[in-house]
Amino acid sequence: DGGITQSPKYLFRKEGQNVTLSCEQNLNHDAMYWYRQDPGQGLRLIYYSQIVNDFQKGDIAEGYSVSREKKESFPLTVTSAQKNPTAFYLCASSTIMSGRRPNTEAFFGQGTRLTVV
Amino acid sequence: AQKITQTQPGMFVQEKEAVTLDCTYDTSDPSYGLFWYKQPSSGEMIFLIYQGSYDQQNATEGRYSLNFQKARKSANLVISASQLGDSAMYFCAMRDASGTYKYIFGTGTRLKVLA
Numbered sequence: 001d002g003g004i005t006q007s008p009k010y011l012f013r014k015e016g017q018n019v020t021l022s023c024e025q026n027l028n029h030d031a032m033y034w035y036r037q038d039p040g041q042g043l044r045l046i047y048y049s050q051i052v053n054d055f056q057k058g059d060i061a062e063g064y065s066v067s068r069e070k071k072e073s074f075p076l077t078v079t080s081a082q083k084n085p086t087a088f089y090l091c092a093s094s095t096i097m098s099g100r101r102p103n104t105e106a107f108f109g110q111g112t113r114l115t116v117v
Numbered sequence: 118a119q120k121i122t123q124t125q126p127g128m129f130v131q132e133k134e135a136v137t138l139d140c141t142y143d144t145s146d147p148s149y150g151l152f153w154y155k156q157p158s159s160g161e162m163i164f165l166i167y168q169g170s171y172d173q174q175n176a177t178e179g180r181y182s183l184n185f186q187k188a189r190k191s192a193n194l195v196i197s198a199s200q201l202g203d204s205a206m207y208f209c210a211m212r213d214a215s216g217t218y219k220y221i222f223g224t225g226t227r228l229k230v231l232a
Contacts, residue, residue: 031218040126042208042224050218058219088160096218103150103169106210106220108162 002027006091006109012117013078013085021076021112023091030096032074033106036060037088046089049074050096078114086116119144121209123223130199131231137184138194138226140209148214151192153183156206156225165207168192199230 004025013019025032031050035043045058049068063082068074074093078085092106120143130136142151153165168176168183176183184193196203209223 033219035222042123043210043222045219045221048219056217090160090162092162092220094218094220103167105152105164105167106162107164108154111160113160 004091004093004107004109006089006112008112009110011112011114013114014117016080018077018079019114021078021089021091021114023074023076023109024072025074025093025107025109026072027093027107028071029093029107030071031094032068033092033094034058034064034066034074034076035090035092037090037111043090046076085114088113119211119213119215119221121211121221121223123209123226125226126224127227127229129229129231130196132201133198135195135197136199136228138196138207138209138228140192140194140223142190142192142209142211144211144213144215146213146215150212151183151185152210152212152220153181153192153194154208154210155203156208158205162208166194196228201230201232204228204230 007022033048034046044060046064047066049055065077089112091109094106095104122141149170151168155163166178166181168185175185180197182195206225208225210220212220
């Protein structure tokens with residue numbers, strides 16, 4: 001079955017530690033995204049990538065890093081520089097627009113809930 | 118700049134009745150897409166419906182329809198015959214053709230269906 005897999009589902013981090021959230025897709029999508037969701041709030045874009053070895057900062061990239069070494073994989077590292085990392089993290093992927101029509105929806109993983117202890 | 122606004126933090130609806138969730142947007146690009154997602158308490162994001170800026174007719178998908186008013190820059194989601202399973206967070210999102218290919222989301226509306 002095609003889809004996006006995020007792991008782990010729950011993650012606990014100690015103060016000062018870096019942690020990496022995994023995101024893998026087998027949908028052959030070019031674009032991948034990381035969003036952060038805080039309770040009662042919408043999704044805020046952290047990083048996004050259109051092609052391998054290329055990615056751009058979103059609205060809240062500080063304290064996060066990503067890599068895109070393979071088309072299928074887009075891991076997110078939450079560094080110790082992120083002061084308030086406790087949140088729900090969602091990874092998504094999509095096709096690039098065809099014919100300048102942005103008509104393809106994003107597909108999401110199940111999310112990773114990160115808690116700082 | 119792109120922006121999505123959802124002004125209803127929470128809504129209640131009686132089972133079997135219809136409900137409208139509001140969404141307004143802002144973009145300078147003439148080519149854009151509008152999307153609605155449902156997020157149950159499990160956290161997964163479920164795609165519901167899509168409306169393109171060039172589409173002449175309002176989109177419909179089963180019990181979901183999108184009331185698209187381009188001049189007013191609004192894309193309201195209408196859920197007909199509400200069911201208890203419709204209780205969830207609902208997010209409006211936009212993607213334009215400016216080349217950045219990113220999706221911008223609103224803050225969401227929490228819908229509670231009452232028995």
